[in-house]
Amino acid sequence: MFHKSVRDCVRCGTCKTICPTYETLRNETMSGRGRIAILDAILSGQIKPSGRAVESIFSCIQCGACARNCPPGINIPEVLYTGRKYLKRYAGGYKLFRLLTGIALKHPDILFSISRLLKKPVNRFLIRNNLVPCGFSLPDNSLTRLPQVINTRDRKGRVAVFRGCSTNYAYPEIGNSLIRVLVKLGYEVILPKAEVCCGTPFRTLGMEKEARAFARKNVEVFGRLKADAVISACPTCILALKYEYPLLINRGIENAMDIPSFLSLQENMTLNNPLTMKAFYHDPCHMLYGLKVSREPREILKKCGVTLTGNSDHSCCGFGGSTYSIKFRDASLRLAKARWKTIEESSAEAVFTSCPGCILQLKKVCRSVDVFHVIEAVDEAMG
Template sequence: MCLLDGQTYFPYVACEPSIVHVQSDNPGSYGMKLNKCIRCGQCMSVCPVYQTTFHETDVARGKLALLEAVERGALKSSARLKEILSRCLLCGACADICASQVQTTRLIQQGRHSIFESVSVAPPGRLLIKSIRAGNLPGKAVLKGGALLQALLCRKIPETSGLHLRFPLSFFTDRATIPGVAWTPFTKAFHREEKKGNEKLRIGFFVGCGANYLFTEAAWALVRILRLAGHTVIVPEDQVCCGLPAYVAGDTETARDLARKNIEVFDSQKLDVIVTVCASCGSHLMKLGTLFEDDPAFHDRADRLAARHMDATAFLVEKLHFDEHLKNYYSSAERSAPPPVRVVYHDPCHLRIGQGVTEPPRKLLEATPGVKLLEAPHPGRCCGHGGDFNLTHFDLSMKILERRMKDFQAVEPNAIVTGCTGCLLQFTEGVSRHGLEEKIKVCHPLVLLESAIAADSSP
């Protein structure tokens, strides 16, 4: 049985632990060279894709075995190999648990890059997916198309509809909800308010596509909170997509182009810190330097940008101690005033693993008046969104989401709260599929926090 069949049975012949050099001449690589996989299978216990399909090719161990076969010339790049490598959320759970410290996600991404140009993708939806990967979701054709679709497809399209042929992407046609696209992006609507006199910090805001076009309320919540605390918020209007969708697809050149643009834009501002409200953007910004291993000038500039970046919740708690201020301001009776909103917090993989941030959002929620923070079973479980995985493997993504929805339903929340716009998109869909839109709100933690502060009538 061939490994490429994607069957549960894995005909891997016992072998010595290997050191594999994967395409070291790859110009767009993240510079990852070594694979020290000992085939222990520990990654199987955490991989959301493998735990849904139980196919060996869906877990890191199987993918690394294939990359090794390519490396030694036993296997050629093919559409099937490309498909196998695409069946990964790049969530990092395997790298996080691997006792041999195999940098699985970097190897898988490097494999994607290696075959990105050599193997074409299936035609349906290709241009739209390419456009989204290139950071054009925000703009022009896709934005207008998305808004038009939103207006047209406010309910699920019947199977018989000709629109299935015009818009074959399962992302649109199989969804229970079409994401709302803002006609005026946040970066266009934002106006800088310069502090006069006693300015505290100058805070750069990297907005990201999700918060700019889909979840603008998260962006506004951050701005209002920071202004309330007396800081100046700077939102460069010519910032572009962080490049993560292009990167995860193996389109490293596009990812680099976008990174260069963002580095130029933020370098031109005098800033004390750069914050994000989307965990996916934030984790990608933090490793921009690895995109420029062959370009020392940009490598240093990328590292400097990464060093100035913080997730907004981490910044509020670790630098501004906003949770302490809230606790001092509101009595514990006010914080638990009945009836409290039962809130369950979901750890985005790109925040928990990608940035090591788990406590700050919980601390903010615990300090938010009217919020009762709950913990769902299996904290740290992936939601199944993963870069453009939700676009390219929609059905599988929904199966992974369903497991997480069951975790949440066990604690009967009034709100599912998370700090990644990809996860927000996913849970909005999950709540809609369960017909729970009236019962469960899906939002960023800062939205709950800011609305609680805004509702406060005390001086």
């Protein structure tokens, strides 16, 4: 399938018209077409997997925009994930990064506890290296400390929450808002402690074996809960659980849902405390291109009393997960600053989005307005 997908590319260049890395760098090798051409040349023996060629494959932000626009229907993100797996041994500059990622994802609670003990120097390091926004501070507690079952008085169903790394360890307040909303809606909330990372950070580094192991673990854990839905505040996690796991291990979590899609089905959502503000909504790439969700979060915000403003041009914020925002920091920040320009022109009083990664990225550049998750608006509007 991988070799066929590479050969199926007709080199039309349609993917270039919507590729954020090509738009930023204006380099053919930084486009979907260029990257597939490089993979084709490597596979056919025309070129060797040199440093520059390998870097091009790893430099994709994996937003998924190209796949939606590809006339032959090639799943370009999956092709590049597989390409990274094959080229991993040639990506010498990523060895330490892979080692540290493996440690962090396999022992996240231990790492979080150590970081809390060294909170001030860790915060300074993260801010100084532009890995987090100015003023960011590691939370005192993660969602892991919460009980595994949170009951409600008039239970109408059971929902499992997939915490996700960003929500759990960087923005637990988003997770708390989600839990409060679910309880108000009458759902028993399950927070399985055996949950592991969705595995996407592994895949971005070509670590498919580790990603498969995590996928099997999550499918096992959430498969035995008998929940009505598995919900996450992170669209990247939902994309992995529902659509990428079947490609990895032939099984996925079919009832995984993003927050806006789940809330749009709730008929008893009473909003007694409407917000009165003018705000800009930023579409997370994996929500828009992967899950194909765009209308629902906007409708929810309008129900919450938010007046949406600005041009919704669907531009990427440049986060792309830890791999892109760290390894390609300059390009990542250029994308973020371009996004901020659009937001600034909207005269919005706040920014809403549906992804904790986007929040982390946008807060680096949105100095005059704050950035919130859609679920936080719902939580406040429900009172």
